[in-house]
Amino acid sequence: MSTVTVTINRLGAQGHGIANGENGPVYVPYALPGETLAIARNGDHGTVMSTSNPSPDRVTPPCRHFGPDSDACGGCSLQHLADVPYHAFKRNLVVEALKSKGLTPEVGELVIAHAGERRRVVFSARKTEKELLLGFNRAETNHIVSIVECPIASPGIVARLEAIRAVGKALATGSETFRIAVLETLAGLDLAAEGLKPLDDKQRRTVTETVLALKSIARVSVNGEIVIELQKPLVDFGGVKVSPPPGAFTQATKPAEDAMAELVLSHIGKAKRVIDLFAGSGTFSLRLARIAKVHAVEGDEKSVRALDVAGRNTQGLKPVSVEKRDLYRRPMMVSELKNYDAVVFDPPRAGAEVQMKELARSTVKTVVAVSCNPLTLARDLRILVDAGYQIKAVTPIDQFLWSPHVEAVALLQK
Missing domain, CATH: 2.40.50.140 (Nucleic acid-binding proteins)
Incomplete structure (x- = not known):
């Protein structure tokens, strides 16, 4: 050094x-x-x-836990950058990723994020002799910085940090590090712990007694298994109430989700038959069903079930069919895609390369891509452009405030 x-x-x-x-x-x-x-x-x-x-x-960072100090958390990386250059940086991530694949479409202005919007936060936790550490890892280390504030998280989560700590302490058996995914729902907080050993009966009783005393926790699960559910956690997908399974994927902020959904609905235009790939619990499918017949495809069985239940129990929707399918192993084939006017896809960070190769050979006129990774988005769009699709619009969306992560929604037509 x-x-x-x-x-x-x-x-x-x-x-x-x-x-x-x-x-x-x-x-x-x-x-x-x-x-x-x-x-x-x-x-x-x-x-x-x-x-x-x-x-x-x-600029002066808004959070006491941010910065190069040894006791600073690694949850954010850009709190020290003023808004205008920060927004330009985020938009440029999408521009440069597309350019790396020879794509130079017009990229719209960034849909900005604000403090206090995060309804989903994943904490690291570890029990010590004195307390339960609950917070985020210091950058590039396994050291947990226990937090007392978090400007990106919703006020409803920040106000309940001690309640989350109390549940975490009841869950912890030893000094192992584990994760607690916290989702703020209409029914209260949904806590999904991962990385713990199965609970014994005594621990279950302790967790149950802790949650009953707190009255602000809707559900607690460990490794996907529900320990206690006082109320079914509910999220609102455009007026459709959905109860996602424990730890299931949901968009991190409601404003970003709404912005993406508005773009998706606008981009499909007058399409009457839409297929939603990597549909999750129905973030876009259930909104699309207000205006079109939808087939939702998702690899996680519990998410498929949640989507199906919500669709069947909501009036005013057009037919929503569901299919559990691993699109990485079994992509929708050209022969199956021919039945649809529009395709919407929102894959994990790895993107959807295998599925894109099938979609590229199809006759589907409209494709709407939603992505949390500009690099894999650029790769996937390159496949479609090489097959004759044209990129009509790209909109970057800031969902992860003060981080180097950015979402994007793109419209392609053939």
């Missing part, structure tokens, strides 16, 4: 400042373009020691 002085030239895709070193780029967290810094350099990584000329784009 050596101490050197560097000047930051640009922000990298992870939000780190990048300086040009003698042997290649040096990545410096919490640094901004234009700043000259003294850093402790270790290979291609630098730790800020001092700053001689702070960037005019540098």
